[in-house]
C-alpha cells in the first residue's frame with residue numbers, strides 16, 4: 001500500500017508537466033491544467049505546527065484543513081489558481097482552534113504577495129487597463145497593487161504617496177512647470193538634481209502653489225542652489241522660502257528663449273512671397289542643435305541660410321550662445337556674455353533684440369550657472385522629465401486624476 005506521501009512525490013515528479021512553484025514555505029500537492037487553460041496548483045504549508053496566537057504555545061495538533069482559492073503569478077502564460085489547503089491547529093491549552101498564518105498571501109488575501117508585487121511593477125510602466133486585462137483582474141485591484149509597490153519605492157527616497165508630507169531637502173533643487181493638458185492646467189515639478197529624481201509634483205504654478213511645496217522641505221536653510229526657468233513667480237517664491245539658495249537660470253530654458261526668437265524670425269519670412277515655399281516644413285533645420293542635423297539636413301540648412309540672411313544671422317547668434325554655455329568659465333562668462341549681447345544689438349533681427357530683455361532681468365541668475373561648474377546643474381534634466389511626463393500622459397489615457405499622474409511621475413527613474 002502506498003502512503004499519502006509517495007503519491008504526492010510521484011505527482012511532483014511527473015515529467016514535462018509540473019512547473020516548480022517556488023513559493024516559500026509551501027509544497028505542492030497536485031498540479032493540473034483545467035479545461036479553460038487555467039493551471040490549478042494545490043499546495044499546503046511545510047511547517048509542522050504553529051504558535052497559538054492567543055497564548056503562544058506551539059501547537060501541532062491539526063484540527064481541520066480547508067481549501068482556499070488564491071490567484072498567483074502566471075506560469076508560462078497560464079493563469080494560476082492556487083488552492084491552498086489551509087490548516088487549523090488545535091491549542092491544547094486554550095482549547096480553541098486557530099487558522100495557520102500564510103506568508104505567501106497574507107491575512108485574508110485572495111492573491112499571493114508576489115502576484116500583487118508583479119502587477120504593481122507592471123502597472124508602474126504600463127496602463128492600468130492593459131495590466132488588468134493581462135492578469136484578468138479588476139482595474140481597482142491593479143491600482144491598489146501599484147500604490148503598494150509605489151509606497152515602498154518612494155519610502156526609500158523619503159517620499160510618500162501622501163501629498164502634503166514633509167520632503168527631504170536636496171542640496172540642488174530644480175523647479176519647473178509642465179502642462180497637464182496641452183496649453184493649460186499647469187503643474188509644478190520639484191526635483192533633487194543631485195539624486196536625479198522628482199521630489200514632488202504639485203497642482204498649479206502660482207505663487208502660493210510654489211511656496212506651498214517649498215515650505216514642505218524639511219530644512220529650507222539647506223538648499224544651496226535652485227535651478228529654474230526664467231519665471232518671476234518661481235524666483236519670488238524661492239527668494240521668500242529659501243533665502244540662502246542661489247538661483248540659477250536653467251541654461252536649457254535660456255537657449256530655448258532665444259530659440260523662440262529665432263522661430264519668430266523664420267515665421268516672419270515664411271509669410272513672405274520669397275519664403276512661403278522655401279521655408280515650409282523647414283523650421284526644424286534652424287531650431288535643432290546643429291550637431292544633431294544629418295549631413296543632408298545641414299546642407300539644406302546652409303543653402304536656406306544663403307537665401308535668408310536674417311534667419312542665418314538669428315541662427316548663428318543662437319548657436320553662439322550655445323557655444324558660450326559650452327566653453328565659458330566663471331572668469332570669462334560675464335565679458336563673453338556682454339560681447340554676445342552687443343553682437344545681438346548690432347547684427348540681430350528685431351525678434352532677437354527683443355529677447356535681450358530676459359538677459360537684463362536674469363543676468364545674475366544666468367551667470368550663476370558658471371559658479372556651479374562642473375556640476376552642470378540641469379543638463380536638460382527637468383526638461384527631459386517633461387518629455388517623459390508627456391509620454392506618461394499619452395499612456396495614461398483615462399487616468400486624468402492628478403493623484404495617479406503624480407504617483408507615476410514620482411516613480412520615474414532618472415537616467
Ligand SMILES: [Zn+2]
Pocket residue numbers: 052053054055056057091092093094095
Ligand atoms: Zn493557545
